[in-house]
Amino acid sequence: MTESQTQHNKYPVIYLRPSKGWLSLDLKELWRYRELIFFLTWRDIKVRYKQAVLGIAWAVLQPLLTVAVFSVIFGNLLNTPSQGIPYPLFSLSALLPWQLFATALQRSSVSLVGNANLLTKIYFPRLAIPLSSVIAALVDFLVSFVVLLGVMAYYRYWPGWNMLWLPLLMLLALLTAMSVGLWLSALNVQYRDIQHMVPFIVQVWMYASPIVYPIDTIPAGIWRSLYGLNPMTGVIQGFRWALLGGTPPDATMLISVGVVLVLFVSGLFYFRRMEKTFADIV
Amino acid sequence: MSDIAIRVENLSKRYRIGLAQERPDTLRDLLISGVNKIRNRFVRGDQGRHDSQSHIWALRDVSFTVERGQVLGIIGRNGAGKSTLLKVLSRVTDPTEGFGEIHGRVGSLLEVGTGFHPELSGRENIFLNGAILGMRREEIERKFDEIVSFSEVERFIDTPVKRYSSGMYLRLAFAVAAHLEPEILVVDEVLAVGDAEFQRKCLGKMNDVAQEGRTVLFVSHNMSAVLRLTQEAILLDEGRIVMRGPTPEAVDHYLNMGLTKQGERVWSSAEVTNSEAPFQPIALKVRNPMGQVVDTVQSVEGFSIEMEYQLSDPISGLRMGLYMMTTRGEYVFTSFDTDDPTLFETHVQRPAGHYVSRCQIPPHLMNEGRYVLGVNASAYRIRRYFQDDKALTFNVDATGAPGMHWPEKRLGPVRPKLDWTIETLES
Numbered sequence: 001m002t003e004s005q006t007q008h009n010k011y012p013v014i015y016l017r018p019s020k021g022w023l024s025l026d027l028k029e030l031w032r033y034r035e036l037i038f039f040l041t042w043r044d045i046k047v048r049y050k051q052a053v054l055g056i057a058w059a060v061l062q063p064l065l066t067v068a069v070f071s072v073i074f075g076n077l078l079n080t081p082s083q084g085i086p087y088p089l090f091s092l093s094a095l096l097p098w099q100l101f102a103t104a105l106q107r108s109s110v111s112l113v114g115n116a117n118l119l120t121k122i123y124f125p126r127l128a129i130p131l132s133s134v135i136a137a138l139v140d141f142l143v144s145f146v147v148l149l150g151v152m153a154y155y156r157y158w159p160g161w162n163m164l165w166l167p168l169l170m171l172l173a174l175l176t177a178m179s180v181g182l183w184l185s186a187l188n189v190q191y192r193d194i195q196h197m198v199p200f201i202v203q204v205w206m207y208a209s210p211i212v213y214p215i216d217t218i219p220a221g222i223w224r225s226l227y228g229l230n231p232m233t234g235v236i237q238g239f240r241w242a243l244l245g246g247t248p249p250d251a252t253m254l255i256s257v258g259v260v261l262v263l264f265v266s267g268l269f270y271f272r273r274m275e276k277t278f279a280d281i282v
Numbered sequence: 283m284s285d286i287a288i289r290v291e292n293l294s295k296r297y298r299i300g301l302a303q304e305r306p307d308t309l310r311d312l313l314i315s316g317v318n319k320i321r322n323r324f325v326r327g328d329q330g331r332h333d334s335q336s337h338i339w340a341l342r343d344v345s346f347t348v349e350r351g352q353v354l355g356i357i358g359r360n361g362a363g364k365s366t367l368l369k370v371l372s373r374v375t376d377p378t379e380g381f382g383e384i385h386g387r388v389g390s391l392l393e394v395g396t397g398f399h400p401e402l403s404g405r406e407n408i409f410l411n412g413a414i415l416g417m418r419r420e421e422i423e424r425k426f427d428e429i430v431s432f433s434e435v436e437r438f439i440d441t442p443v444k445r446y447s448s449g450m451y452l453r454l455a456f457a458v459a460a461h462l463e464p465e466i467l468v469v470d471e472v473l474a475v476g477d478a479e480f481q482r483k484c485l486g487k488m489n490d491v492a493q494e495g496r497t498v499l500f501v502s503h504n505m506s507a508v509l510r511l512t513q514e515a516i517l518l519d520e521g522r523i524v525m526r527g528p529t530p531e532a533v534d535h536y537l538n539m540g541l542t543k544q545g546e547r548v549w550s551s552a553e554v555t556n557s558e559a560p561f562q563p564i565a566l567k568v569r570n571p572m573g574q575v576v577d578t579v580q581s582v583e584g585f586s587i588e589m590e591y592q593l594s595d596p597i598s599g600l601r602m603g604l605y606m607m608t609t610r611g612e613y614v615f616t617s618f619d620t621d622d623p624t625l626f627e628t629h630v631q632r633p634a635g636h637y638v639s640r641c642q643i644p645p646h647l648m649n650e651g652r653y654v655l656g657v658n659a660s661a662y663r664i665r666r667y668f669q670d671d672k673a674l675t676f677n678v679d680a681t682g683a684p685g686m687h688w689p690e691k692r693l694g695p696v697r698p699k700l701d702w703t704i705e706t707l708e709s
Contacts, residue, residue: 011465016290016370016382039413043399043406050401050442121396122414123373123388279375280297 026272030125040132044107045139059143063099067092074212083214083246086155093243094211094236096141096148101173101232102202104137108181109198112189116282126275127268130185134178141170152243162242169238176231176260182267186274189282210236215247228252231260287466287497288348288371290382294521295341295366295375340366342521343380350385350465351495355508355515355529357536363521364501368468371499386465386497389415395455400444404435404454407443411458425461432483433457453480460487467491470501485510505533505610533610534652545577547674560595560634561659561667568655568676578677581697584645589619589657590638591668599664600632602639605656606695609675614653614695617641649697650680 030037049055067088074080075087082090108130112119115129152159188194209232210217218227227233234253241248341363348354356364369375371382372390397414398407408429412422422429430436433454435446443451469488488511492498502508508515508529515532517524525535547566569586570576579585589602606614619639620626655674660666680686684699 011386014373014384014388016293016373016377016380016384018377018379035419036413036416039410043402043410046406047399047401118397118414119374120369121374122390124414124416276376279369 026125030127030131033125033128036124037128037132037135040128041135041139044133044136048136056143059140060147063092063095063144064147066095070095070212080213081216083216083240085240085244085246089151089155089157089244090214090240091212092148092151093240094209096144097169097173097235097239098206098209098211098232099144100137100141100170101177101235102206103140104134104174104177105181105184106198106202107133107137108177109184109188110195111181112185112278113192113195113282119278119282126278127271130178130181130271134174134181137177138170138174148243157244159243160245162245165238165242169235169242172231172257172260173235175264176235179260179263179267182271183263186267186271186278189274189278205230205232209233225252229256229259231256285350286347287350287352287386288346288382288384288499290347290371291345291380293341293344293367293370293377293380293382294339295363295370296337296339296378298337339521341370341377344518344521344523345380346516346523346526348497348499350497351492352514353492353498353500353512355512355532356499356501356518357505357508357515357532358518358524359536362518364518365470366521367518368470368499368501372468384466387416388466388468389459389462389464390468390470395451398443398451398455401442403442404430404433404439404446407454408458411455412461415459415462416464417462421463429454429457429461432460432487449480456480456484456487460484460491464496466497466499468499505536509533509610545575545674545676547670560593560597561600562592562594563657563659563668563670564590564592566590566655566657566673568674576676578679579643580682581648581650581678581680582645582682584643584647586640586642587655588638588640590636591659592636593632593634596631596633597661597667598631599661600629600667601660601662603658603660604641605658605671607654607656608695609652609654611654612695614648646683646699647696648678649692649695650678650683651695652677653695 049058052058054061070091071088074091075082080087085093111129111133112126118124118129119126149159184194184198208227208230215224215227215233215237218224228250229252231253234249234256237247237249238253240246344363344367356367358364366375368390370377371384372388374390395411397411399410402410408426409419409422413419430439433450433456435450435454438446438450443454446454467488485507488498488500492511498511500508500511512529514527515529516526517532517536525532545568549563549565551562567575567588567590568577568579569588570579571583571585576585587604589604591602593600602619604617604619606616608614619641620629652675654672655676656671657669657673658666659668680692680697683697685692685697
């Protein structure tokens with residue numbers, strides 16, 4: 001359905017038509033519904049910690065417990081090199097952007113199906129749903145980021161000006177999650193296989209990113225270049241560099257940014273194209 | 283042009299049959315179904331007109347206009363396309379063909395409580411639900427107190443709604459929705475639930491909305507609500523508009539669509555379940571004074587109604603009840619075969635056997651129209667053996683009844699012949 005709103009007399013006019021061809025993105029409309037996005041995000045966060053005794057403290061505990069496990073297995077038992085950084089800090093600095101990404105991806109992928117009752121009853125820009133689940137992941141991240149600062153202080157690492165890169169890196173992580181999430185959420189409406197695949201995708205992706213091991217482990221040359229195409233490689237390496245110093249991400253990161261942008265734009269259009277059928281098939 | 287709220291032309295909506303069962307739910311199915319199909323599913327817009335047998339038209343060539351401030355009823359049987367129409371109008375789904383334009387913001391109450399989250403408190407759900415329904419935050423804040431008092435859940439406003447009774451939940455949900463201020467309000471079956479008091483309140487609110495000059499589309503199975511709230515209605519059947527006209531006519535037309543039984547209702551043994559034993563209904567008949575089974579009787583002649591049944595075991599205290607209703611579901615009367623004290627005493631015990639309970643409807647009782655008969659076999663306060671609320675319909679013809687020299691319709695289900703005197707008073 002092409003929908004446009006023009007001022008006709010004093011009422012906006014909405015046109016109903018069969019949907020044909022590719023739709024415009026109509027981000028203006030999405031903006032008009034920003035309060036809905038806010039409330040959906042707020043609901044996601046609120047509900048997640050509602051009946052948990054520890055509440056939002058889980059956003060602190062989760063990365064800490066994971067890092068504890070990683071430190072024992074990879075740091076102590078396997079003696080994984082960590083570029084001279086204490087292993088807990090080494091893995092935590094990577095785990096944070098990774099969890100931001102993974103949470104955003106997991107939640108957005110199943111978001112449409114999870115909100116099927118809304119899709120079949122009420123009109124609003126469908127993009128609001130995956131978007132709000134991605135934003136909700138950001139809230140967890142911000143809470144656990146405070147923990148990271150605490151751990152850094154404990155090991156006497158002081159962040160420098162490079163920290164200013166963090167927002168951009170976070171944006172890239174979210175954009176990557178959103179791009180994949182757009183595709184997967186729209187596909188999941190019709191093919192519920194997606195929601196079984198997502199945990200697996202996330203797990204493989206995690207080991208394909210330099211979280212428990214440093215990037216130097218990957219042999220330089222063609223393999224390193226291929227590895228660099230993973231947008232999360234750049235994000236994680238960038239995070240470590242911005243917070244703890246070391247080698248900044250190289251130029252391969254630009255290619256991965258390009259890949260993300262292509263995925264994102266195509267995902268947006270695919271999503272918009274499919275969204276008119278969501279209510280009928282979800 | 284300026285005062286048109288909704289205009290649709292040849293609106294059609296096609297669904298695939300068995301969408302739920304047959305669509306490829308898994309990628310494996312998809313892969314099996316081959317490359318062609320993949321192309322079709324992804325490039326949905328290009329999906330051809332082929333294999334029309336697997337599709338059904340939920341809406342077909344629906345055209346109408348609604349003027350600003352009008353309250354239009356939409357009636358029809360289940361599956362007639364009412365809900366699909368509302369979904370298309372509220373943009374939840376796309377039309378397959380046709381065109382429509384809507385002037386103004388559409389607020390839909392396709393189902394109250396949509397988006398309510400059980401874990402959140404009443405207060406939180408008001409904000410969430412309000413936002414989902416398209417209210418701005420400041421609008422919700424402004425109306426918050428009004429919403430709460432309308433819903434009558436003040437004391438529990440900070441309790442998670444999962445602990446609410448279904449009545450409270452519903453009241454709160456409706457309260458939020460009722461405080462939307464769209465130019466066009468689309469309402470579907472909101473009133474099918476809730477207690478009488480709540481329904482009255484909802485109807486009142488809907489009335490207010492209409493009074494304020496906003497456009498309302500009202501879908502309901504509750505004919506008396508449709509009659510009360512709307513002057514005009516559209517009758518849908520199998521996706522098409524059967525008629526559009528004054529609501530009473532549309533309602534009559536609708537109610538008569540499904541009722542085509544012929545003066546007699548015979549229960550086959552397959553219809554009678556064991557739970558009704560030892561009572562077995564056999565037939566309900568309407569007879570004219572000559573004893574013929576007819577589906578139209580004369581008001582001036584009177585007629586009889588008889589219920590034939592069998593008892594496989596003796597029943598004590600059995601009473602055969604008869605309910606007469608108008609086609610709009612209003613009761614005209616209720617009567618039992620043992621209303622008379624002497625009959626009651628002689629038939630306290632009804633041995634097993636074959637019975638007919640017959641009653642005479644006196645002449646000059648019923649007004650012209652179509653009526654529905656319901657039957658009920660029960661022992662007072664002990665057990666109900668059998669019930670059929672819509673066992674039979676029949677017509678009453680008023681030829682020769684009082685006042686027929688005026689061709690107007692008489693209001694009310696009864697048309698008694700009353701004694702009038704006219705006195706001239708000197709003054």
